[in-house]
Amino acid sequence: MKLLSILALFFYLNSNVYAQMQKDLVTITGRVSDYNGNPIDNCSVMFQNSNFDVLYETKTDEKGKYQIDIPKGKYSNISVYYLEKTNYIEQK
DSSP, X not given: OHHHHHHHHHHHHHXXXXXXXXXXXXXXXXXXBOTTSOXXXXXXXXXXXXXXXXXXXXXXXXXXXXXXXXXXXXXXXXEEEOOOOOXXXXXX
């Protein structure tokens, strides 16, 4: 019975921590476009915290839009990264 009580307490505490983590998230949305206003799809949008030890990343959709849920806090580096697709021809 004592083991069951300890397990119940463990799961209760973990569920409270998880709920607290969910509550402390913010949703960031945006749109990535080129100089002409055309959307850029499959573009990486990255947020790095002030300690530079955690990186959150999402990708844009075909309309250039993105959405990400990240913990509240200060982010010192916000980056957008895109590599243009290029067709290479192999020469013999």
